[in-house]
Amino acid sequence: MSTPLTLIVTLIARPGQAAAVEAALRLLIPSSQAEAGCLQYNLHRHRDNPQRFSMIEQWQDRAALDAHERSAHFLSFGRTCAGLLEQVEHQPMHRIL
Incomplete structure (x- = not known):
């Protein structure tokens, strides 16, 4: 049995695009949470930088x-928001404890 995969995705909206990016990210949540193998899919916004979002995801496995x-x-989402984002960073993680 494989261990769950945690993914932290940080997205930085272009200036003036934070509201549009947030709206698009919110639309992802219900469908993503309903997917087979989704253990966690939560959106966060940086307290001091409203252009910066993080999606904390946990998946049953790589598949x-x-x-x-x-x-x-x-x-x-990728087609709709590609031009609205300044940067996207993926951090794949494996839980230790």
């Missing part, structure tokens, strides 16, 4: 994350 990244809602 579940791969399926998420091929999902229609995920691909739609």
Whole structure:
């Protein structure tokens, strides 16, 4: 049995685009949380930098994350928001404790 995969995705909106990015990220949440293998999918906004968002995700395994990244809602977000984002950073993690 594989261990769950945690992914921390940090997204930085271009100036003036934070509201649009937040709205698009909010739309991802219900569909992503309903996916097979999704253990956690939560959106956070930086307290001091409103342009900076983090999605804390936990997936049952790499196959579940791969399926998420091929999902229609995920691909739609990429097409819709590519021009609204200044930076996207993915940090794959494995829980130790």
